[in-house]
Amino acid sequence: MATLGVNIDHVATVRQARKTIEPDPVWAAALAELGGADVITVHLREDRRHIQDRDVRVLKQTVQVKLNLEMAAEQSITDFALEVLPQQVTLVPEKRQEVTTEGGLDVIGNLERVRRCVDQLHGAGIIVSLFIDPAENQIEATKSLGCAAVELHTGRYADAANPVKQAEELDHLRRAGRFALECGVHLHFGHGLTYRNVQPVAAIPGAEELNIGHSIVGRAIMVGFTEAVREMRQLIVTAK
Ligand code: PXP
Numbered sequence: 522m523a524t525l526g527v528n529i530d531h532v533a534t535v536r537q538a539r540k541t542i543e544p545d546p547v548w549a550a551a552l553a554e555l556g557g558a559d560v561i562t563v564h565l566r567e568d569r570r571h572i573q574d575r576d577v578r579v580l581k582q583t584v585q586v587k588l589n590l591e592m593a594a595e596q597s598i599t600d601f602a603l604e605v606l607p608q609q610v611t612l613v614p615e616k617r618q619e620v621t622t623e624g625g626l627d628v629i630g631n632l633e634r635v636r637r638c639v640d641q642l643h644g645a646g647i648i649v650s651l652f653i654d655p656a657e658n659q660i661e662a663t664k665s666l667g668c669a670a671v672e673l674h675t676g677r678y679a680d681a682a683n684p685v686k687q688a689e690e691l692d693h694l695r696r697a698g699r700f701a702l703e704c705g706v707h708l709h710f711g712h713g714l715t716y717r718n719v720q721p722v723a724a725i726p727g728a729e730e731l732n733i734g735h736s737i738v739g740r741a742i743m744v745g746f747t748e749a750v751r752e753m754r755q756l757i758v759t760a761k
Contacts, residue, residue: 528734556750679713
């Protein structure tokens with residue numbers, strides 16, 4: 522059964538809209554744990570648009586499940602990760618102008634830069650996952666760097682214009698997932714997953730971790746954080 526990583530970035534987005542102290546993503550993490558979150562995920566962006574350094578430091582001390590830090594393969598953020606030591610880092614591509622992470626990391630095109638970052642993180646005992654498009658050559662490159670996991674980008678599945686296209690994208694994810702397992706890497710998925718589209722992805726054989734943010738935070742505004750996480754987790758547990 523897949524585990525649920527709750528991405529709490531957008532709690533910080535609301536706080537940063539006023540540059541105040543509330544709502545605190547640290548509170549959201551605690552409530553997410555009460556709702557059954559298996560992983561707490563935050564993305565420390567170079568522009569610090571939502572999560573701040575302080576959030577990651579406090580979360581490292583307070584989160585009792587796995588803390589997964591999403592970050593770009595840049596030296597300044599790597600130095601920060603080496604100081605805070607989250608259990609897992611997921612490397613993502615990052616462009617300043619984007620609204621959210623667009624597309625997976627091009628591991629092949631940035632092999633040496635990614636390798637430098639991955640080697641330092643491994644040296645500190647951090648589990649490294651690479652957020653990539655569901656493509657065999659990117660999975661092979663991830664494996665060649667010794668990374669423990671891939672997070673396959675589910676954006677094309679989530680954004681598919683009609684059920685036929687969505688079925689095609691799901692098949693793509695299934696095939697890439699099978700290949701990742703054959704390569705011996707752990708299989709994570711994320712991006713654009715919602716209460717409506719999560720179950721077919723959760724049911725992919727070998728799916729181990731799903732990272733979900735926007736949809737959960739959106740529902741949390743209506744029903745509360747713990748309940749929103751509980752409902753998502755229930756969908757994952759019952760997926761077949
Ligand atoms: N996984 C990764 C690597 C991401 O960058 C994001 C977005 O920050 C997510 C998962 C969560 O995406 P969403 O907010 O669409 O659920």
